[in-house]
Amino acid sequence: MTTLYGYFRSSAAYRVRIVLNLKGLDYDQAPVNLVRGEQRDDAYRARNPQGLVPSLVTDDGVSLTQSLAICEYLDERHPEPPLLPADPAGRARVRALAQLVACEIHPLDNLRVLKYLTGELGVDEATKMTWYRHWVHEGFAALEAMLSREAGSGDFCHGDAPTLADACLVPQVFNAERFECDLDAYPRIRRIAANARALDAFRRAAPSEQPDAG
């Protein structure tokens, strides 16, 4: 059985849960409690030296790290339904939208960075929240512009079916809501996220639905 090492609130694990569900794959979950720091334990680092979630061990024993690499692996091994369009330019657009979330927003706002801010840098709670929202707004403003301007957009980020871009967008929207970011300026993002969240694959991947949800 495929095993996902994750955490219910981890945005990167949430992406992989969405993709596993879209592909109709069964999997076990092995929760790694990020708040208790279990991702830094030797036992977990033996599996993933990065000390990050998610990691995935497939039913044939392949051990994978980094959420986008995991998602593309699942797409290559289980091509239906596709996570990426067939044309190279469309594939590049979907990857760019996914990476705008995964390389420009999420890395700045994840738990270890927020802990460094309040710990090593000694910033107060309000300054931390301003930091968090700043990077969400920088990224979402760009994403909203791309989704509004570019012909590829549809009911989802690219066309009318979910892709890798939606699997990244929805967890980021969830996080932004949790940190009370004002999303009024992003109607297209909100509409696409609502469309995606209405699908069973996304609904079952939500943090509140996970076995370790606390």
Place this chain on the structure above:
Amino acid sequence: MTTLYGYFRSSAAYRVRIVLNLKGLDYDQAPVNLVRGEQRDDAYRARNPQGLVPSLVTDDGVSLTQSLAICEYLDERHPEPPLLPADPAGRARVRALAQLVACEIHPLDNLRVLKYLTGELGVDEATKMTWYRHWVHEGFAALEAMLSREAGSGDFCHGDAPTLADACLVPQVFNAERFECDLDAYPRIRRIAANARALDAFRRAAPSEQPDAG
């Protein structure tokens, strides 16, 4: 003619230059001066709403953003020499190594973040350097462990020819050196980076070789 919008010291633009060179593709450069903030000008944002470099416009008019998406597009359109191995597990490993740099190190240490630290957060120069080096060491320790432990490694990150992972590693090593990070603890990273930098494609992509190098 293909046009790369970049900046000589941008780590993400450097990745794309390496890949363009590995593929033997000719391209023009349109420098965007990040220190002067040209990436935030309306003219550039009309091209890339993210206000980030690189972006690439291909000779047939396709406009692309996000360095890893650009690299994979180039690999799909120009398959030789391949940037990724043929087997899905190998492809996932190369992508994970690339993303460990592109999602876990670089986003925290790029210019706009360092500016936020010294500007909005008012941290001093020494604290900024500690921040910079902290994320390099977190990422490089994980990368060194993966490169040392995993069977896939060779003279390069994966096997004995350069892949997408090396195109990410070399610019990150360059940046780490520029910020005077002590890399003694990472012999495998240093050896692979030296092997890659000895290749003409990497040498011609170096910041010092670019038309806008100042």
